[in-house]
Amino acid sequence: MSKSTRATPARPGATTDRWALFVVVMMSLVLLGLVARVAQLQAAPPEGLVPFLSDRQSRADLPGRRGDVLDRRGRVLAATRFGVRVFVDPEEFAVKDKELNLERLARVLGQDRETVQAKVSSAMIANEKAKEQAQSTGEKPRLDRVVFLTPDVIDEATEQAVRDLRLRGVHLERREVRSVVGGPIAERLVGVVGFEGAGLTGAEARYDEKLQGEDGEFRFVRDSRGRPLWVPLGGVTPPSAGRDVRLSFDLEIQRILDEEVNRGVIDADAQGGRGVILDLATGEVLAMSDVRRTLPDVVEYDWLTVIPKDKGLGGPRYLTIKPDENASNPRNRLVEDVYEPGSTFKSFMWAAALEAGVVRLDEVFDTGGGRWTTPYGRPIADVVRRGTQTWREVLVNSSNIGMVKGTSRLTFEQMRNAVTKFGFGSRTGIGLGGETAGIVTPMSRWTKYTQTSVAIGHEVAVTPIQMVRAFAAVARSGDLAGLLPDVTLLAKDPGATSETGVDGKVTLLHRVLRADTAAATRETLRGVTHKMDENLKKATGEEGWRYELFGKSGTAEIPLGEPPKGKRRPRGSDGYFKGQYNSSFIAAGPFEQPKLVCLVIIDDPGPERIARKQHYGSWVAGPVVRRVMDRSLAYLGVPASAKPTGDGVGHEGD
Numbered sequence: 001m002s003k004s005t006r007a008t009p010a011r012p013g014a015t016t017d018r019w020a021l022f023v024v025v026m027m028s029l030v031l032l033g034l035v036a037r038v039a040q041l042q043a044a045p046p047e048g049l050v051p052f053l054s055d056r057q058s059r060a061d062l063p064g065r066r067g068d069v070l071d072r073r074g075r076v077l078a079a080t081r082f083g084v085r086v087f088v089d090p091e092e093f094a095v096k097d098k099e100l101n102l103e104r105l106a107r108v109l110g111q112d113r114e115t116v117q118a119k120v121s122s123a124m125i126a127n128e129k130a131k132e133q134a135q136s137t138g139e140k141p142r143l144d145r146v147v148f149l150t151p152d153v154i155d156e157a158t159e160q161a162v163r164d165l166r167l168r169g170v171h172l173e174r175r176e177v178r179s180v181v182g183g184p185i186a187e188r189l190v191g192v193v194g195f196e197g198a199g200l201t202g203a204e205a206r207y208d209e210k211l212q213g214e215d216g217e218f219r220f221v222r223d224s225r226g227r228p229l230w231v232p233l234g235g236v237t238p239p240s241a242g243r244d245v246r247l248s249f250d251l252e253i254q255r256i257l258d259e260e261v262n263r264g265v266i267d268a269d270a271q272g273g274r275g276v277i278l279d280l281a282t283g284e285v286l287a288m289s290d291v292r293r294t295l296p297d298v299v300e301y302d303w304l305t306v307i308p309k310d311k312g313l314g315g316p317r318y319l320t321i322k323p324d325e326n327a328s329n330p331r332n333r334l335v336e337d338v339y340e341p342g343s344t345f346k347s348f349m350w351a352a353a354l355e356a357g358v359v360r361l362d363e364v365f366d367t368g369g370g371r372w373t374t375p376y377g378r379p380i381a382d383v384v385r386r387g388t389q390t391w392r393e394v395l396v397n398s399s400n401i402g403m404v405k406g407t408s409r410l411t412f413e414q415m416r417n418a419v420t421k422f423g424f425g426s427r428t429g430i431g432l433g434g435e436t437a438g439i440v441t442p443m444s445r446w447t448k449y450t451q452t453s454v455a456i457g458h459e460v461a462v463t464p465i466q467m468v469r470a471f472a473a474v475a476r477s478g479d480l481a482g483l484l485p486d487v488t489l490l491a492k493d494p495g496a497t498s499e500t501g502v503d504g505k506v507t508l509l510h511r512v513l514r515a516d517t518a519a520a521t522r523e524t525l526r527g528v529t530h531k532m533d534e535n536l537k538k539a540t541g542e543e544g545w546r547y548e549l550f551g552k553s554g555t556a557e558i559p560l561g562e563p564p565k566g567k568r569r570p571r572g573s574d575g576y577f578k579g580q581y582n583s584s585f586i587a588a589g590p591f592e593q594p595k596l597v598c599l600v601i602i603d604d605p606g607p608e609r610i611a612r613k614q615h616y617g618s619w620v621a622g623p624v625v626r627r628v629m630d631r632s633l634a635y636l637g638v639p640a641s642a643k644p645t646g647d648g649v650g651h652e653g654d
Contacts, residue, residue: 090124219236272290284490340556350521398553468598
């Protein structure tokens with residue numbers, strides 16, 4: 001009997017498993033097909049779809065981050081950071097509990113509820129009116145969907161507090177913010193960036209091309225509701241960041257200068273003060289300071305009153321610092337405002353006469369006991385009356401008579417050429433907007449009176465940056481002695497000079513004086529600071545200094561300047577605020593190996609200073625320069641000077 005066969009029963013669920021496997025495989029094939037189709041559409045969509053896709057294509061900018069502005073040591077002066085600001089969509093803002101929500105929101109933002117409510121409510125009302133108008137016209141209403149509650153970004157704690165409220169219609173906008181540190185003058189020098197991301201003023205404008213990042217692009221196809229659907233191949237172009245710019249400024253030296261100029265202004269009860277520090281080797285500007293004070297007893301000049309020559313201390317004290325035309329963007333008085341330098345200018349004219357060989361260091365001049373009249377009838381007076389003085393003593397004692405007698409031996413052309421050779425009458429090229437060239441009388445109008453005035457620092461108007469640049473030619477030693485530096489706001493590599501330039505650019509040498517003339521001028525000016533230190537010790541008890549300096553003081557009445565539009569200088573006025581002065585001091589040091597030059601101007605010392613005859617540059621600006629130089633040189637690690645051995649010759653006046 002044959003063995004019969006019997007079918008094996010199917011395992012329960014085997015058919016289901018096969019179907020499941022089949023479904024998975026088919027879905028995978030479909031998905032792969034879709035992916036392939038998407039890739040095909042991304043790379044080369046069919047012609048029939050191109051018009052449709054073009055209507056659905058969108059793009060968004062990917063902003064390139066702007067480079068940072070740094071000080072010479074790499075500390076941040078200006079940087080781009082991301083922050084958020086708060087806005088309300090009045091169409092989304094919940095009507096329910098509106099008052100309560102507005103109050104909660106205002107409390108978190110640190111604002112009063114009425115202000116926040118007014119902003120939101122006014123937008124709601126405007127939107128309702130727009131809707132009513134649209135109904136009558138059949139047009140789509142233009143609604144206000146954004147009401148900013150914070151003009152600037154908020155801090156992280158406030159941001160989180162707003163998020164925690166979870167209020168409908170309250171949103172956070174992420175945006176780039178340019179923040180600046182370093183005080184008011186640093187803000188002015190760094191400048192501002194406009195809404196479009198371009199530098200508008202200061203270093204931001206000067207070096208905008210370097211700082212500016214390159215924007216990228218994000219292209220995508222959106223669905224019918226405007227949501228991103230896919231990104232085509234090559235649809236993302238990444239942004240590139242701008243380059244950082246390292247300025248010559250030193251934040252610590254800037255802090256020192258700001259502190260001491262502020263102190264000097266308050267001590268002198270002055271309307272303001274200015275200061276600038278220059279690196280002698282490189283021509284780099286290390287710090288600038290511009291201080292202004294509002295005083296209750298100061299009145300604005302009406303351009304009608306003739307100011308008498310003998311105004312004295314009983315007359316009105318006029319405003320001598322010209323107001324800014326744009327308060328949000330104040331001018332930089334170190335490069336934009338000119339002043340008459342007074343006796344500080346004698347350093348250059350004294351050196352020019354010595355350079356030309358028309359005087360000798362040991363030549364004796366009869367200064368007439370402090371009173372003398374020129375051959376053309378102009379009276380000249382000295383603050384301190386002396387009989388005879390050598391050419392060296394003429395500068396140390398700041399003798400107006402001696403200066404006029406010595407420099408009058410120069411021809412008109414020689415003297416004017418000397419003025420322009422030092423860089424006066426020309427912009428320094430520092431690269432800050434608004435820089436002025438100053439005022440030098442044209443050769444065609446140069447007279448004997450001009451010759452006399454310029455010799456003692458009048459009938460010439462200069463900027464502070466011009467003064468430190470010119471003094472640098474006198475102050476520099478070694479191979480750089482007598483050379484006029486190129487001033488710069490960009491930091492240089494260690495070991496560079498002003499002649500090596502920035503980024504390897506070579507600058508042509510500009511010789512102003514022979515090295516021996518510069519050395520003789522430095523040696524002579526050392527006597528000025530010796531006497532200043534002695535006088536201050538006697539008057540205030542202040543003593544003890546680390547570095548030997550050489551420099552010159554100056555005091556000059558303040559010119560009225562150009563009258564405002566529609567005004568003119570009154571007849572009979574000689575163009576000065578009588579009894580009101582710019583008192584200045586310029587110095588370099590240390591004497592053995594000069595490294596820095598510093599100029600400080602105190603604008604209009606108060607009446608009490610004038611009454612005590614302590615309004616001169618050596619009394620109000622000199623101590624400021626002394627403190628600034630001592631602190632700055634110590635910060636830079638410069639070894640202290642040996643105890644000086646001066647000749648004891650000094651001045652009591654300007």
